[in-house]
Amino acid sequence: MASVDRWNALDEVPPAEGGAVVAIGNFDGVHRGHRAVLGTVVASARARGARAVAVTFDPHPLAVLHPERAPALLTGLDERLARLAETGLDGVLVMEFTRELASWSPEHFVRTVFVEALRAVEVVVGRDVRFGRGNSGDLATLQRLGAACGFEVTALDDVSADPAAAGGAPVRPWSSTRVRLDLAEGNVDHAADVLGRPHRVVGTVVHGDHRGRELGYPTANLSADAEGVVPADGVYAGWLVRLGATGPDARLPAAVSVGSNPTFAGCERRVEAYALDRTGLDLYGERVAVEFVHRLRPTLRFDGVGPLVEQMARDVEECRRLLA
Structure with a gap:
């Protein structure tokens, strides 16, 4: 499998002359939807002469905040990193998720992670993005902070199968939750359709x-x-x-x-x-x-x-x- 630079702390991130185009998420399973988002990150980074970076968390935030609601993970961390590397990313920042990190305000998270550590020139997110203490930050928050801090925000719609390619069949969402449901029913071929692999x-x-x-x-x-x-x-x-x-x-x-x-x-x-x-x-x-x-x-x-x-x-x- 391909490899990617891994940083386990903010101070491990080396400086990048052209800054970084950044995506953030758990990326559990690194399914076709994730890869479509990360493909946008890589393409934009190449066009800008910047570094393509994903920010992810370990353990899963729910495992810390609400263990009873934490999902079973589709991939371990090593497997997740290997799959992220296949997308062409230059680096992955793995942030240890703690209650202290969960207490950061949206403003503190953006300035500490995106601005100071990664020197972001663009942040790519879904329109339903939530971040910061109590998930109080949303797309509008990020856009406001991006304008103040000097980085662009690109918001993507949910990515799923092309209805035309489905031939009239119901469109299956590309999501980690969908994969878990398929696996619970033994529908491993359906899960592979979302993952893009077995x-x-x-x-x-x-x-x-x-x-x-x-x-x-x-x-x-x-x-x-x-x-x-x-x-x-x-x-x-x-x-x-x-x-x-x-x-x-x-x-x-x-x-x-x-x-x-x-x-x-x-x-x-x-x-x-x-x-x-x-x-x-x-x-x-x-x-x-x-x-x-x-x-x-x-x-x-x-x-x-x-x-x-x-x-x-x-x-x-x-x-x-x-x-x-």
Whole structure:
């Protein structure tokens, strides 16, 4: 993946002779809507001879202010930064979100971040932008402050699929919330349409019950602390991506299971991936991503090992067909 300069504090931002064109947001998932906004930032920065910068937050503001309302994140921070780098940005300022930061007035935030640290010449936002203490700053606030501080404000309408390109079908909004809803229903192909790529869960391969190996389908089990929203229980066609590997074994077609193995009275929800026709892989301790392409079926409880193995064989054949 591409890389981008990362600054974890305001005083880490190096000076830029041409200033910066800036976008601000959580950018969870870095979906097609985010990338359209960031594309505007990059294009404007190139035309101005300025630096293209995104400002984002970690942890998510709601995780600090209202933990009970905090969304499950589509991407971990490293994955988010890698996806942001793909847009052509020059740098990303990752601001630690604290209650102190949340207390800053809109004026203090703009002068401290946009003016003093980034030397912004343009700030690109959505028309529904809110910032500063109690979300008291809005687009009009930003425009007023921009005029006073010497930077331009570009306001973009919500970005979503082109109705003409949808062929008369309902237009699906490009939003992180929409992706979470799709994943909760197992509609990973719909989520991919919003993201512009398959959704992935990233984790370390750990030992499981080794039942898959006994049944002829050894699986890579993701650690419980894996990053990314886990889709609804079921069996999926997908890809097993070895993040530290190169060559033909770096990205392998896979049958993916999400659930608790009800046939064996399991109670722990897991993500397991069987790399098609690969029984000799030793992936323990590796950092991998599991990408979800299509849901084949829900998780089922079978009356014994025989019917389960027969269904697994059908699942693998269907995955082979879908991923060919």
